[in-house]
Amino acid sequence: MKFGANYTPTHDWFHTWLNPDWDSVHRDLEQIASIGMDHVRLFPLWPILQPNRTLINHKGLEDVRRMVEIAGEYGLEAYVDVIQGHLSSFDFMPSWVVTWHDKNMFTDPDAVQGQADLVAALYDELEDVPTFRGLNLGNECNQFLGTRHALHMTATPGEVTHWLESLIAPVKGRAAKQGRVLTHCEDDAVWYLDRHSFNPTHAARIGDITTIHSWVFNGVADRFGASSEQCYRHAQYLTELAKAFAIDPDRKVWVQEIGAPGNVLEQGNEVEFAEQSVRRILECSDVYGITWWCSHDVSSSLADFPVFEHQLGLFNEHGELKDIGRVVRDAIASYDGHEPDRPSAAIVLPDDVVSLDSTIRSSCSPNGAVFDYWMQQAIAGNHLGFVCQSIARDSDALALRGIHECVPFEQALS
Structure with missing residues (x-):
């Protein structure tokens, strides 16, 4: 069980990659380690690492390596994102995939190959650093698909599979031999949004660990209230939902992002939210780790951020530990290393959840009946899991998951 932070540098936020202040990086990472964390997730910016499709910035790679090495000096392992991608409402896309050189990053063969080349180059740079733990393909790249985003890229589920596997392929064998992990991550549309081309099977069957990003500004806090059980249990719910789609019964779930957003939480409620959310996550089995968003507040000197983005840190912009940081x-x-038992009962989800015509995902969303049923049971003291219908038909597969009772999907819908 790992505890860490998504590292947001106090010096110039992620724009620090233009000209890193290494003294500031040392202070930041030492502060993160001082509260008992064991890892950080790092976010080099795609346009800086790969300004041209066939030009990889080796000075940029060296800067990433140096940050990983500094993290190691303070006992922190490092997971590094590659395709940035989307961060805190800002997008970072290199010029060779937008405007006059418009390319679909998911389907254009040259664009896909360029991204795969960057994955390989970054892994090569970090391979011999002992505290380098793995690569994450990029932050919530699924946002670039569909009408919700200005770029309006499109891809079929099959093309998404090809994109993910193409980016992982250059380093997959080495990572497996070296015990490093390869992951990718999406926002919760992958679990909740019908007809989205990124679907739960992508999240749960490609890569080494299933990642979830749990944010209660998705309607949970608005519908149920900032201090509701539903709000406190959202990450717990997503953790269990994510397990349903894995083929491997022992596949881990990484709560890769969870934060306390002030735009929907009541003032002063952030501390209680953090305390309760972490406690609920620790009631789940098979959790790889919890990585808080984020380490440090965004500097008040930086413009155009949503206001709450300046308030999400465990430390303020001056490196002072906040109340929420003390709670974490x-x-x-106080974590004793205890692995909870797996739920013995599970809600059965139809296998056609991946169909573009299915409405299963929306029924599992914070506005759906399945979400309501699971929450009602959890509040009553019944911690349910989830399982796909194909698994529910296989008694041996159920036994491997510790499931002895199946709750029909129709019962949850009612």
């Missing part, structure tokens, strides 16, 4: 520190200190 205390939760880490």
Whole structure:
């Protein structure tokens, strides 16, 4: 069980990659380690690492390596994102995939090959650093698909599969031999949005670990209230939902992002939210780790961020530990390493959840009946899991998951 932070540098936020202030990086990472965390997730910016499709910035790669090495000096392992991608409402796309050189990053063969080349180059740069733990393909790249995003890229589920596997392929064998992990991540549209081309099987069957990003500004806090059980249990719910789609019964779920957004939480409620959310996550089995968003507040000197983005840190912009940071520190200190039992009962989800015509995902969303049923049971003390119908038909597969009772999907819908 790992505890860490998504590292947001105090010096110039992620724009620090233009000209890193290494003294500031040392201070930031030492502060993260001081509260008992064991890892950081790092976010080099795609346009800086690969300004041209066939030009990889080796000075940029060296800067990433140096940051990973500094993290190691403070006992922190590092997971590095590659395709940035989307961060805190800003998009970072190199010029060779937009405007006059418009390319679909998911389907254009040259664009896909360029991204795969960057994955390989970054892995090559970091391969011999002992505290380098793995690569994450990019942050919530699924946002670039569909009408919700200005780029309006399109891809079929099959093309998404090809994109993910093409980017992982250059380093997959080496990572497996070296015990490093390869992951990708999406926002919760992958679990909740019908007809989205990124679907739960992509999240749960490609890569080494299933990642979830749990944010309660998705309607949970608005519908149920900032101090509701539904709000506190959202990450717990997503953790269990994500397990349903894995073929491997022992596949881990990484709560890769969870934060306390002030735009929907009541003032002063952030501390309680953090305490309760972490406690609920620790009631789940097969959790790889919890990585808080984020380490440090975004500097007040930077413009055009949503206001709450300046308030998400465990430390403020001056490196002072906040109340929410103390809560997370205390939760880490009190963790006893106990692995909870797996749920013995599970809601059965139809296998056609991946169909573009299915409405299964929306029924599992915070506005759906399945979400309501699971929450009602959890509040009553019945912690349910989830399982796909194909698994539910196989008694041996159920036994491997510790499931002895199946709740029909229709019962949850009612």
